[in-house]
Amino acid sequence: MSVHVTRRSAIAVVTIDNPPVNAINMAVRTRLLALVDELDADDHIRAVVLTGAGKLFVGGADITEFGRPVEMPALPAVIERIENATKPWIAAVHGAALGGGLEVALGCRLRVATADARFALPEINLGIIPGSGGTQRLPRLIGVETAIRVAAENLTLDGARAAELGLVDRLVPEPLVDKAVEFALEALGRPLPAPVSRRPVAAPEPALWEEAAQRVRRAARGASAPPRALDALRFGVENGFEAGLARERAIFLELRASEEAAALRHLFFAERAAPRPHDLRGIAALPLASAGVIGGGTMGVGIAAALRNAGIPVVLIERDEQSLERGLTALKAIFEAARKKASLSDEEAEARMRGVTGAVGYEALAGCELVIEAVFEDLAVKRDVFANLGRVCRPEAVLATNTSYIDPRQIAEGLPHPDRFIGLHFFSPAQVMRLLEIVPIPQTRPEVLATCFDLARTLGKVPVRSGICDGFIGNRILRRYRAEAEAMLRDGVTPAAIDAAMRGFGYAMGPFEMQDMAGLDISFLHREAARARGEAIPETPGDLLVRAGRKGQKSGAGWYDYAPGSRTPLPSAEAARLIAPLVGAPRELGADAIVSRLIDAMAAEGQAILDEGIAGSPADIDLVEVHGYGFPRKHGGPMFLSRRQPS
Ligand code: T1G
Numbered sequence: 001m002s003v004h005v006t007r008r009s010a011i012a013v014v015t016i017d018n019p020p021v022n023a024i025n026m027a028v029r030t031r032l033l034a035l036v037d038e039l040d041a042d043d044h045i046r047a048v049v050l051t052g053a054g055k056l057f058v059g060g061a062d063i064t065e066f067g068r069p070v071e072m073p074a075l076p077a078v079i080e081r082i083e084n085a086t087k088p089w090i091a092a093v094h095g096a097a098l099g100g101g102l103e104v105a106l107g108c109r110l111r112v113a114t115a116d117a118r119f120a121l122p123e124i125n126l127g128i129i130p131g132s133g134g135t136q137r138l139p140r141l142i143g144v145e146t147a148i149r150v151a152a153e154n155l156t157l158d159g160a161r162a163a164e165l166g167l168v169d170r171l172v173p174e175p176l177v178d179k180a181v182e183f184a185l186e187a188l189g190r191p192l193p194a195p196v197s198r199r200p201v202a203a204p205e206p207a208l209w210e211e212a213a214q215r216v217r218r219a220a221r222g223a224s225a226p227p228r229a230l231d232a233l234r235f236g237v238e239n240g241f242e243a244g245l246a247r248e249r250a251i252f253l254e255l256r257a258s259e260e261a262a263a264l265r266h267l268f269f270a271e272r273a274a275p276r277p278h279d280l281r282g283i284a285a286l287p288l289a290s291a292g293v294i295g296g297g298t299m300g301v302g303i304a305a306a307l308r309n310a311g312i313p314v315v316l317i318e319r320d321e322q323s324l325e326r327g328l329t330a331l332k333a334i335f336e337a338a339r340k341k342a343s344l345s346d347e348e349a350e351a352r353m354r355g356v357t358g359a360v361g362y363e364a365l366a367g368c369e370l371v372i373e374a375v376f377e378d379l380a381v382k383r384d385v386f387a388n389l390g391r392v393c394r395p396e397a398v399l400a401t402n403t404s405y406i407d408p409r410q411i412a413e414g415l416p417h418p419d420r421f422i423g424l425h426f427f428s429p430a431q432v433m434r435l436l437e438i439v440p441i442p443q444t445r446p447e448v449l450a451t452c453f454d455l456a457r458t459l460g461k462v463p464v465r466s467g468i469c470d471g472f473i474g475n476r477i478l479r480r481y482r483a484e485a486e487a488m489l490r491d492g493v494t495p496a497a498i499d500a501a502m503r504g505f506g507y508a509m510g511p512f513e514m515q516d517m518a519g520l521d522i523s524f525l526h527r528e529a530a531r532a533r534g535e536a537i538p539e540t541p542g543d544l545l546v547r548a549g550r551k552g553q554k555s556g557a558g559w560y561d562y563a564p565g566s567r568t569p570l571p572s573a574e575a576a577r578l579i580a581p582l583v584g585a586p587r588e589l590g591a592d593a594i595v596s597r598l599i600d601a602m603a604a605e606g607q608a609i610l611d612e613g614i615a616g617s618p619a620d621i622d623l624v625e626v627h628g629y630g631f632p633r634k635h636g637g638p639m640f641l642s643r644r645q646p647s
Pocket of ligand 1: 020021023058059060061062063064075096098099100101103122123126128129130131132134268269272273
């Protein structure tokens with residue numbers, strides 16, 4: 001049964017027990033509703049304590065129900081019944097009280113919590129807004145300003161802050177239920193506070209709404225739900241609880257049925273499944289007390305920072321003192337920047353660097369359980385690195401390459417104990433980007449794979465296992481995306497039209513703007529190397545630009561022109577002249593058509609990647625695109641989108 005009842009003299013203790021997160025599903029709602037009537041009718045009971053089993057109160061409504069029509073009884077009705085019960089209900093919160101969990105607690109007459117309690121309304125991350133009174137009851141308890149930040153801006157309140165704000169009536173030590181029962185008996189000895197829905201709410205200055213609306217819209221970055229949560233909250237403050245509740249419910253149901261909410265739910269479940277692949281369950285990860293990083297360049301320093309941010313001691317080595325100093329200085333600058341943004345305290349920033357040992361030469365890595373190389377993308381260089389690691393490191397040390405293009409099997413050739421070798425493809429900046437492509441070779445032991453997935457979880461990364469092909473999953477799809485963009489260019493569509501369409505779709509920048517930022521010469525050199533190997537690589541418009549010295553922002557011009565010192569792309573007549581021999585007569589193509597062509601191309605490449613067994617699931621491919629290449633979350637990913645297109 002998902003809801004238990006025990007009796008402690010005149011107090012009934014109702015425990016929601018629906019592992020793993022006590023999600024409120026239809027069975028829980030039905031049982032709670034029945035219990036209100038049952039306990040109201042029980043003359044021995046004077047009050048009810050409501051709590052959650054396990055490590056939390058309630059993780060929210062059951063999101064797996066959202067793809068289906070709402071099943072009665074709906075949560076608002078259950079909460080209203082609890083709020084109007086003749087026997088007062090008292091919420092006893094430990095751990096998370098999220099979404100519907102917080103809303104149920106708000107329907108109770110009183111709330112006690114332990115210090116580890118966390119209160120939030122994270123619905124906007126799922127493309128919806130609270131649908132059971134959260135935007136209406138919360139401002140009546142903690143005030144409009146903080147309620148806006150909780151409902152529309154992802155503010156989480158810990159126990160102490162919740163107590164300060166009046167969301168929690170008393171912070172209690174463990175054992176929570178005992179203390180809650182004591183509190184309930186004590187509360188019965190004095191007048192009860194009014195139900196939250198019937199408490200007044202002070203209307204703020206009009207300026208507060210405007211300022212909040214701008215702040216919420218900015219933070220939403222194109223997501224639909226946050227401004228709507230603010231709308232619902234404001235409507236209730238200005239029109240009363242009942243009207244506000246109705247408006248909130250209408251907005252919730254509208255958004256719940258939206259494509260954006262379906263996309264965000266898809267990513268929610270994919271992100272939670274990613275760190276725990278089914279075939280690795282039960283395989284113990286190896287202990288990782290310290291990690292070595294080879295290379296103090298951008299990638300090596302970013303990886304070292306990510307490891308330090310997760311509290312893992314790092315040995316960073318370079319080939320000489322000067323390079324090492326440069327790397328350590330860059331690493332320190334990352335923590336200094338975080339300190340200046342106040343995301344790290346002075347002490348934390350210093351501790352990050354204290355956990356880094358810099359050295360020249362491989363011997364310093366002898367004690368590391370994991371070593372990640374992030375040296376120049378050249379097979380001979382990488383092979384030499386691993387030959388040294390094979391000599392210096394322990395046989396059970398996990399040895400990883402950060403290569404983004406080279407076949408890891410070739411890098412591992414000749415390495416003793418290749419079963420400990422693996423590809424860990426981080427994305428730059430590695431201390432920020434969440435995607436981690438994990439690329440085992442045939443010999444890689446399952447424990448090594450499990451260790452890398454465990455490492456990803458420790459680093460707060462989204463791990464995706466990739467088979468071995470040119471570019472693994474992400475760069476292979478990127479190449480296809482760029483090729484399709486170039487094909488449209490040859491059809492006469494301008495770079496500016498293509499980039500504008502993809503920005504309108506939700507990307508931060510389009511494919512040509514992105515190339516200007518990254519540099520056109522990188523892929524140009526790849527093509528030139530392939531041509532030098534005798535491969536028949538046809539001339540591309542990009543080649544013409546690079547040959548004319550237009551390498552992108554780094555050279556002041558690429559697909560676009562740039563005013564001196566500016567990064568704003570300006571359509572370029574010179575670039576159009578240079579590529580004219582390879583592109584067709586100018587042609588208009590609508591933004592929707594441009595987007596469809598590019599998304600279809602990504603999805604087609606993704607399907608080929610699935611068919612070849614390079615990726616384990618369409619959701620994995622979507623995670624790669626969203627967390628590695630800026631695919632707009634609100635669309636769920638190319639595989640999700642291609643499967644949702646109306647047939
Ligand atoms: N519904 C269904 N399944 C859920 C779930 C939920 N609300 N939350 C988590 N799961 C699954 C998750 O997919 C995973 O499954 C397992 O539980 C463990 O999750 C009415 C409408 C609660 C802080 O958005 O933030 O309430 O992979 O790995 O790290 O107005 O889960 O094991 O098969 O994350 O201990 C609002 C979402 C819902 C909170 C626990 N609530 N969940 O973290 O475990 S909408 C949320 C979380 C709503 C109301 C509205 C976290 C957690 P599997 P996990 P965790």
